[in-house]
Amino acid sequence: MEAETRPRAPFEQVAEKIAEEIRSGGYALGEKLPNQRDLAERYDVAIATMQKALGLLRERGWVNSRAPIGTFVAAVTPASEQPAPTLIELSAQVRDLQTEVSQLRQSVERLEAGQP
Secondary structure: OOOOOOOOOHHHHHHHOOOOOHHOOOOOOEOOOOOHHHHHHHHHHHHHHHHHHHHHHHOOOEEEEOOOEEEOOOOOHHHHHOOOOOOOHHHHHHHHHHHHHHEEEEEHHHHHHOOO
């Protein structure tokens, strides 16, 4: 059975568009966003819709508000938006760590034996 997806509210759609612009570099990390009125005009929504969209982006860690200065893109992308590593990538990381631990163990053993 297919999972049903509910239609997204306009503020959710706008929030996703802004998040996508941040992901693609349209808005740089740490950059100040245009004011709410200008954003509402750009995305062709009411100011109240834009306020809700920015609130959702704040909750999700995409933006920070600094009253009375404005809204800024967060300095880092939210962790939930980072792509999950694949099993192959995780296996490679484990192999690398095992090699590093082995090398460290050998170094410690040499030091304990009084060898440089």
